[in-house]
Amino acid sequence: MAENAATVADIAKLFNKIKCIISDVEGTTTSLAFVRNTLKSYFLDNLHEHLTKNWDDSELQDILLKTKFETDSSDSISNIEDACSFIIRLSDTEPITYSFRQLQARIWSEGYSSGELKGHLFPDVVPAFKRWSQDGKRIFLYSSGLELSQKLLFTNSIAGNVLEIISGCFDTTVGSKYEPNSYDMILKKLECQPGEVIFFSDSIKEVKAASKAGVIAVIMDREGNLPLDQSAKDMFPVVSSFEAMIEHGFYFEY
Numbered sequence: 001m002a003e004n005a006a007t008v009a010d011i012a013k014l015f016n017k018i019k020c021i022i023s024d025v026e027g028t029t030t031s032l033a034f035v036r037n038t039l040k041s042y043f044l045d046n047l048h049e050h051l052t053k054n055w056d057d058s059e060l061q062d063i064l065l066k067t068k069f070e071t072d073s074s075d076s077i078s079n080i081e082d083a084c085s086f087i088i089r090l091s092d093t094e095p096i097t098y099s100f101r102q103l104q105a106r107i108w109s110e111g112y113s114s115g116e117l118k119g120h121l122f123p124d125v126v127p128a129f130k131r132w133s134q135d136g137k138r139i140f141l142y143s144s145g146l147e148l149s150q151k152l153l154f155t156n157s158i159a160g161n162v163l164e165i166i167s168g169c170f171d172t173t174v175g176s177k178y179e180p181n182s183y184d185m186i187l188k189k190l191e192c193q194p195g196e197v198i199f200f201s202d203s204i205k206e207v208k209a210a211s212k213a214g215v216i217a218v219i220m221d222r223e224g225n226l227p228l229d230q231s232a233k234d235m236f237p238v239v240s241s242f243e244a245m246i247e248h249g250f251y252f253e254y
């Protein structure tokens with residue numbers, strides 16, 4: 001796995017200046033397979049039953065109507081079968097809309113409650129985040145998954161309820177992860193200067209956007225992620241785990 005040791009070591013030297021650590025979720029704290037296979041399958045497998053059980057729920061109807069509006073669709077959602085077909089069709093299209101994500105969160109919430117879903121976290125995530133919290137850093141998540149979905153994952157993770165190590169979650173209500181403005185917005189909310197925040201993500205587009213906003217950005221190249229372009233590796237430091245950051249000295253020495 002690629003690791004640009006020299007550059008990571010340079011970043012590690014900035015540890016004392018860092019106030020907040022922001023992490024992407026899919027491909028960074030959590031495997032792509034969990035999001036793209038486990039969560040997606042659970043959603044599709046339980047969609048029909050969820051619609052059937054909750055068809056008269058006004059919140060569900062509101063989500064379906066908004067999803068139709070956001071996707072500018074002419075599909076019928078007037079009965080359970082039509083709504084189900086509409087949502088299944090959308091599940092393979094990008095970008096996923098905010099209301100669609102609300103529907104996903106409703107269904108995942110049931111899976112997490114029943115224990116059928118357990119949020120995947122790579123084994124180094126909780127130890128590293130705990131260590132950095134003890135060092136006085138605040139840890140945040142920034143994902144295109146809703147704040148609610150992020151909280152569900154960390155509350156019901158394979159490592160137990162670890163939500164307390166997270167100071168807050170950002171989702172696309174602050175803007176797209178590909179836009180530097182979104183990181184400006186986050187910096188404002190955190191009341192931090194750009195050099196006081198570090199962002200980890202497996203996405204070169206996200207890392208570029210964060211970097212344009214002046215945020216220190218590191219690429220996470222997890223096992224099971226899509227291969228990185230050489231140009232991405234040349235541009236940004238790359239680590240294969242948060243543990244690797246600690247190995248390079250990214251911690252407070254007492």
Ligand SMILES: [Mg+2]
Pocket residue numbers: 024025026027028201202203
């Ligand atoms: Mg990602």
